[in-house]
Structure formats: C-alpha cells, structure tokens
Amino acid sequence: MFAFIVSRVLQALPVMLTVALLSFAMFAYVGDPVAIMLGQDYTEAQRTQLISDLGLDQPFFVQFFKFVVNAAQGEFGLSYRLSRPVADLIAERAPATLELALCAAALALAIGVPMGVYTGLYRNSWLSRFFLTFSLIGVSLPTFLIGILLILTFSVWLGWLPSFGRGDTIRWGWWSTGLATWSGLKALILPAITLGLFQLTLIMRLVRAEMLEVLRTDYIKFARARGLTNRAVHFGHALKNTLVPVITITGLQLGAIIAFAIVTETVFQWPGMGLLFIQSVGAADIPVMSAYLLLIALMFVTINLIVDLLYYAVDPRLRIGGGKGGH
Amino acid sequence: MSDIKPILEVRNLRVEFPTRRGLLVALDDVSFSIAPGEVLGVVGESGAGKSMTGAAIIGLLEPPGRIAGGQILLEGRRIDNLPYQDLRRIRGREIGAIFQDPLTTLNPLYTVGAQLIETMVTHLPLNPAQARAKAIEWLELVGIPAAAQRIDSYPHEFSGGMRQRVVIALALCAEPKLIVADEPTTALDVSIQAQVIALLKRLAREKGTAMMLVTHDMGVIAETADRVAVMYAGRIVEIGAVRNVVKHAAHPYSSGLMGSIPPVSRRLDRMQQIDGAMPRLSAIPKGCPYNPRCPKVFDRCMVERPELMPAEGNLAACWLYADGAPAAEAKHHG
Numbered sequence: 300m301f302a303f304i305v306s307r308v309l310q311a312l313p314v315m316l317t318v319a320l321l322s323f324a325m326f327a328y329v330g331d332p333v334a335i336m337l338g339q340d341y342t343e344a345q346r347t348q349l350i351s352d353l354g355l356d357q358p359f360f361v362q363f364f365k366f367v368v369n370a371a372q373g374e375f376g377l378s379y380r381l382s383r384p385v386a387d388l389i390a391e392r393a394p395a396t397l398e399l400a401l402c403a404a405a406l407a408l409a410i411g412v413p414m415g416v417y418t419g420l421y422r423n424s425w426l427s428r429f430f431l432t433f434s435l436i437g438v439s440l441p442t443f444l445i446g447i448l449l450i451l452t453f454s455v456w457l458g459w460l461p462s463f464g465r466g467d468t469i470r471w472g473w474w475s476t477g478l479a480t481w482s483g484l485k486a487l488i489l490p491a492i493t494l495g496l497f498q499l500t501l502i503m504r505l506v507r508a509e510m511l512e513v514l515r516t517d518y519i520k521f522a523r524a525r526g527l528t529n530r531a532v533h534f535g536h537a538l539k540n541t542l543v544p545v546i547t548i549t550g551l552q553l554g555a556i557i558a559f560a561i562v563t564e565t566v567f568q569w570p571g572m573g574l575l576f577i578q579s580v581g582a583a584d585i586p587v588m589s590a591y592l593l594l595i596a597l598m599f600v601t602i603n604l605i606v607d608l609l610y611y612a613v614d615p616r617l618r619i620g621g622g623k624g625g626h
Numbered sequence: 627m628s629d630i631k632p633i634l635e636v637r638n639l640r641v642e643f644p645t646r647r648g649l650l651v652a653l654d655d656v657s658f659s660i661a662p663g664e665v666l667g668v669v670g671e672s673g674a675g676k677s678m679t680g681a682a683i684i685g686l687l688e689p690p691g692r693i694a695g696g697q698i699l700l701e702g703r704r705i706d707n708l709p710y711q712d713l714r715r716i717r718g719r720e721i722g723a724i725f726q727d728p729l730t731t732l733n734p735l736y737t738v739g740a741q742l743i744e745t746m747v748t749h750l751p752l753n754p755a756q757a758r759a760k761a762i763e764w765l766e767l768v769g770i771p772a773a774a775q776r777i778d779s780y781p782h783e784f785s786g787g788m789r790q791r792v793v794i795a796l797a798l799c800a801e802p803k804l805i806v807a808d809e810p811t812t813a814l815d816v817s818i819q820a821q822v823i824a825l826l827k828r829l830a831r832e833k834g835t836a837m838m839l840v841t842h843d844m845g846v847i848a849e850t851a852d853r854v855a856v857m858y859a860g861r862i863v864e865i866g867a868v869r870n871v872v873k874h875a876a877h878p879y880s881s882g883l884m885g886s887i888p889p890v891s892r893r894l895d896r897m898q899q900i901d902g903a904m905p906r907l908s909a910i911p912k913g914c915p916y917n918p919r920c921p922k923v924f925d926r927c928m929v930e931r932p933e934l935m936p937a938e939g940n941l942a943a944c945w946l947y948a949d950g951a952p953a954a955e956a957k958h959h960g
C-alpha cells in the first residue's frame with residue numbers, strides 16, 4: 300500500500316516538472332518582466348540591477364532550478380498587477396474556488412448517480428426519457444449561457460438569489476468559508492448548479508451506460524437465478540460494479556471543474572482563483588498565471604492519486620496486483 | 627414412471643421473440659417431465675434451444691423473449707405465470723441454476739463467502755453467523771481445500787474448476803429440488819470436466835435433487851443421465867431412456883448424433899458428421915424441420931410436421947414411425 304503510493308508519487312514527478320518548465324518558460328520569456336516591472340522611466344543602472352535581482356542574467360538551468368525550489372515552497376514572487384506576493388493572492392482565492400468546485404461535484408454525484416441508476420433500470424419509462432432529453436440540454440448548452448439563464452430567472456425575474464459575489468464569509472484560520480452563513484449559501488446555489496450541471500449529466504449518462512452493460516453480465520443473471528431480491532441485485536451487485544468507471548470520470552471531472560471554474564467565476568463574479576486568473580491574463584500578470592498553472596497541475600495529480608486509491612478500495616482484483624507490485 | 631409425481635413438468639412450451647423482422651419461434655411444443663432425483667440430459671446442436679428451455683424454466687428469458695404458450699409445473703404447481711416476486715422466491719430456493727462459464731458467473735467484487743451467505747440468508751431462516759458456518763460446510767462439500775480460510779477469498783483467487791465448484795455450492799446451498807445445469811463443464815479444462823461432473827452427480831444423488839443437464843458431451847450424458855432429450859430447431863425430436871437412445875436412436879437426427887460419438891467419451895462442439903446446418907429460426911422449413919438434411923426423407927416429411935410418437939422404445943418426432951410409413955428397411959438399427 301505504502302509502496303503503491305510512493306510509486307504513484309514518483310510517477311507524478313515528471314508531469315509536475317514538465318508543467319513547471321512550461322510555466323517557467325512563460326514566466327521568463329513571455330513578455331518582458333523587466334520592462335513590465337520598471338514601468339516608463341528608468342535608468343540603465345536600475346535595469347541591470349533588476350535583471351540581476353531577478354536572476355535573469357544566470358544560465359537557464361540555474362534559473363529553472365531556483366524557480367522549482369521556490370515553487371516547491373509556495374514562493375512565486377510578486378504579482379505585477381497587485382504588487383503582492385502571489386502565494387497570498389492564491390491563498391485568499393483558493394477557498395472560494397474549492398468550495399464552489401466541491402459543492403458542484405457533490406451536487407453532480409448526489410443527483411447524477413441516482414438518475415443514472417434509474418434510467419439504467421427503467422430505460423423505457425417516460426421519466427427516463429425525460430431525464431435523457433434533459434441531459435442532452437445539459438451537455439450541449441455552454442456553461443456561460445446556463446449561468447446567464449439562471450441569473451435571468453432566479454435573480455432578475457424572481458429575485459430569489461443573488462447574481463454575483465460570494466455573500467458573507469466567515470474565517471477559519473486562513474480559510475474563508477461561505478458555507479456557514481445564509482447569504483453565503485444563497486450565493487453558492489446558482490454558481491454550483493451552473494458549474495455542476497454538465498458533470499451531472501455526464502455522470503448520469505455514464506452510470507446509465509455502465510448499468511446497462513453490467514445488467515447484461517452473467518453474474519447479474521446468476522444473482523437473479525439465485526433468487527436474490529431486486530434491491531440486492533441492482534444496488535449490491537450491479538451498482539457496485541459500475542463504481543470503478545464512475546470514480547475515474549468523477550475524479551477527472553473534479554479536476555476539470557476546478558480548472559474550468561474560470562467561466563462560472565467570471566459569469567458570477569465569484570472571487571476565486573479562476574477570476575484571479577482571468578484578471579491576470581488581462582494584465583499580463585505572468586507570476587500569477589504560472590502559479591495558477593502549477594497549482595492546477597498539482598490538483599490533477601493529487602486527484603489521480605486519490606482515484607487510484609479508491610480503485611484499490613473498490614476492486615479486489617487490483618488489490619492483488621498492487622500488493623504484488625508493491626512487494 | 628407414471629405413478630411418481632414429477633418434480634418438473636413442461637407442457638407444450640412455446641417461446642417467442644417478437645423482432646422487427648417478424649415473430650421468431652425459439653421453442654415450439656416442447657414437453658417433458660423430470661421425476662424426483664432423476665437426471666434428464668438435453669443435447670442438440672448449437673442454437674437448438676437448450677439454453678432457452680432452461681431460461682424459460684427459471685423464468686429468466688431475456689426480453690423480448692416470452693412464453694407464448696404451454697405450461698411449466700413445479701411439483702404440480704404452475705410457475706410460468708407467476709408474478710416476478712413469487713418466481714424470485716422459487717429461484718435459488720426450489721430451482722437452482724448452474725451456468726456455463728464460472729469465470730463470469732461470480733461477482734468479482736464479493737468474496738465467495740459473501741455470495742454464499744447472501745444466497746442462504748435470502749432463502750433460509752438463518753442468521754449471518756449460522757449462514758457463514760453453513761457456507762464453510764458447503765465449500766468443503768464441493769471440495770474446496772481449506773474452506774475455512776478460502777471463504778474470504780475473491781473469485782479471481784480461484785482456478786476455473788474451483789470457481790465452478792463454488793458455483794455448484796451456490797446453486798445447491800438453499801437445497802433446491804431441481805437443478806438446471808447449462809453446460810456446466812464446457813468452459814472447463816478437459817482434465818477437470820470429469821471431476822466436476824462427478825461432483826455434481828454425487829451431490830444430486832445425495833440430496834435427491836433432480837437435474838436438467840444440458841451438454842454437448844454425449845459421454846457425460848451416457849454416464850450421468852437417466853433419460854435424454856434430443857433437441858432440434860426449437861423442438862424435442864426424440865426423448866427416452868439413455869441406454870435406449872444411445873443404442874437404438876429412432877430419429878434420423880439422433881442416430882446421426884449418436885453415430886458421431888467417438889468410442890471414448892469426448893466432448894463435441896459441433897456434430898460434423900451430419901451434413902448441413904440447422905435452419906435459422908426465421909427459415910424453418912415446412913413439414914419436418916429436419917427434412918433438408920435427412921437421409922431418409924420422403925414425401926410426407928415435406929408437408930406435415932411430425933409429433934412425438936412411440937419409436938423403438940423411445941418417443942420420436944419422425945414420420946418413419948407412423949402407420950403407413952415406407953418400408954421397414956428405412957428404420958434404423960444400431
């Protein structure tokens with residue numbers, strides 16, 4: 300088990316280094332950090348000073364090495380735009396994005412899985428057909444359009460829910476949460492639906508397809524032939540066998556949710572990392588952009604590790620393989 | 627035999643598949659019965675309807691397949707028209723089923739013990755601890771070594787032969803009166819087929835369980851079954867005591883089949899000795915369905931369909947045994 304985790308972490312290192320190289324390249328070669336930081340009026344002496352301060356006169360690999368060491372310590376320098384440490388900016392914004400993404404994912408799972416099971420079991424009922432049609436809409440409408448439609452309906456016409464921002468937040472240490480206040484919760488609803496809807500329909504269609512597949516297998520036929528109750532057959536035997544692909548996709552989608560929260564955050568002016576990223580792109584704020592890139596990569600890698608561990612828990616066949624691999 | 631009340635009685639069973647290109651009749655006018663403790667062998671080429679018959683009996687025809695006519699009686703009680711829930715209580719409890727491929731019949735995510743316990747708790751008044759003790763007993767009974775340890779193993783940790791033993795334990799653990807075994811050894815290594823069949827036969831005898839045994843292996847039939855039914859194109863073409871059918875097959879199709887048994891019992895997948903192929907369900911010929919391939923075909927075979935009739939001590943669906951058939955030289959003598 301431990302060996303398994305170590306081997307996965309080792310496998311993840313090259314990925315992280317590649318992303319680090321990309322974001323470093325962006326940092327060092329896109330735009331001219333010196334020109335951006337010096338502004339209009341400067342002397343040649345100031346310029347050389349800054350270049351050596353930033354280490355830009357050193358060989359590429361020395362610079363890259365320093366960048367990696369700093370990044371590993373969460374040190375990404377100053378934002379050009381806000382002149383504040385990038386790490387602080389991200390720490391401020393991360394809770395908003397993570398809360399939004401996790402709520403969206405929870406919503407997608409809590410509704411998508413039961414809908415998938417239902418449509419898989421009763422595939423000819425009118426409710427199943429309705430769900431499937433509805434899911435087509437979820438898959439084909441662009442996120443920003445869904446967001447705008449929701450705002451129009453629930454904020455503009457009905458006036459029930461706020462159309463932007465995060466509501467009141469409460470601080471727990473460095474973490475600020477909107478989950479503990481009424482206005483925070485209300486503000487979360489529309490963005491979470493907007494962000495989760497696509498994943499919800501995706502999970503529903505996936506669970507449905509998997510259920511249909513599993514229900515055809517011999518072990519399900521044999522479970523029925525043993526006279527097990529429908530409940531045991533559907534939820535004990537069938538659903539559990541659909542979990543491995545569902546876990547994979549959910550894991551990948553959670554990464555995607557965090558990465559693509561950008562659109563939702565922009566539509567709802569949600570003060571998260573995505574909004575920060577978009578504002579940074581507008582201002583060519585390279586340090587923030589490269590830090591964001593690295594952070595997203597780190598999240599994908601971590602989620603993949605968690606997905607692998609869950610497999611391990613669900614499927615005994617992998618346990619044997621993993622046990623052998625890990626000695 | 628008529629004085630013993632049969633465990634299973636199938637009367638004029640007809641199974642249909644409505645398809646887009648018309649109605650397919652997969653089973654037509656299938657009738658047979660199985661007495662308590664009796665083993666009925668069922669043979670026939672691929673697609674003859676053997677599995678379909680088993681599926682109809684356990685009530686697990688795959689939609690859109692459905693029973694369109696006839697009756698299935700278990701100890702005199704009709705079960706073909708029971709609601710799903712009532713039939714569910716019969717499956718596993720009164721009729722056990724064994725499928726062909728032990729690699730796919732066990733759920734890979736549960737231990738064999740969990741699957742046994744689940745089955746017993748569903749049907750018998752046992753608490754989980756009692757069921758676990760019984761599960762170990764069953765594993766011992768089917769010959770799993772170190773059953774007390776192996777009970778917590780997953781299916782993939784067993785070999786194919788061992789898994790089929792587990793499947794047999796699962797089919798028998800609620801002590802059904804009838805077992806429907808559909809090619810229980812076809813997927814197994816040749817070297818262990820005999821062991822598994824011997825186990826099945828021994829357990830059925832000890833528990834007094836009747837069995838419908840579908841197989842391609844005439845050797846197995848000869849050794850295990852009391853009676854045998856030969857199926858062709860969704861019908862029974864001959865049925866009778868095993869010795870008699872093997873020695874004096876009356877129907878030209880069964881005598882072709884028997885002729886194709888090698889002297890030593892060997893498994894046959896296709897009966898190559900008979901020329902031609904079984905007709906598809908959508909193209910069953912008029913008259914006797916065997917007429918395109920039958921060496922003894924005569925004019926009546928082309929127009930009228932034969933019912934089962936006494937023939938050489940068996941029942942055979944063949945016009946050769948009706949009054950006024952062509953000369954006696956047509957009849958077969960082994």
Ligand SMILES: Nc1ncnc2c1ncn2[C@@H]1O[C@H](COP(=O)(O)OP(=O)(O)OP(=O)(O)O)[C@@H](O)[C@H]1O
Nearest residue numbers: 643650652671672673674675676677678679688907
């Ligand atoms: N879903 C279906 N729709 C239409 N026809 C079907 C369907 N399932 C099976 N059949 C047909 O029913 C017939 C009987 O099939 P069955 O599986 O009972 O054959 P079998 O005797 O068990 O053959 P095998 O030795 O290959 O197992 C076959 O001709 C098959 O093509």
Ligand code: SF4
Nearest residue numbers: 914917920927944945
């Ligand atoms: S009825 Fe005719 S065609 Fe059919 S098996 Fe008998 S002899 Fe052959």
Ligand SMILES: [Mg+2]
Nearest residue numbers: 676677678808
């Ligand atoms: Mg079959």
